[in-house]
Amino acid sequence: MSQEAAQEQPVQPSGGAPKGLLQQMEELMAALTADLSQLDAELQSSTPSRPASHHDDTPA
Template structure:
């Protein structure tokens, strides 16, 4: 199946979109969602990773955690 024959959902345009254009649109939407999530998290308070919070409470991670 070529890029030109990829089925289009929604049928908003007469000409089917190429795969590259679809991927660019999906990446733009994902970036917008991530930006909104980042703004929400920044508004919620200072950025802290989960790791220091666990170490501050004195909780040990499970054996093998983080081992690659």
């Protein structure tokens, strides 16, 4: 590997300083959590309440 490749920093579209990988992952996880929470709220409000069961009701 060349030294140039090892020294490259990711380019940020906002033009700000490059972020660390951990910070990027934390931001992505926060965004994902918010999206999943919103989706869950939408699903909860659009479906009638049912018992949380992952089993079939058919006898074995």
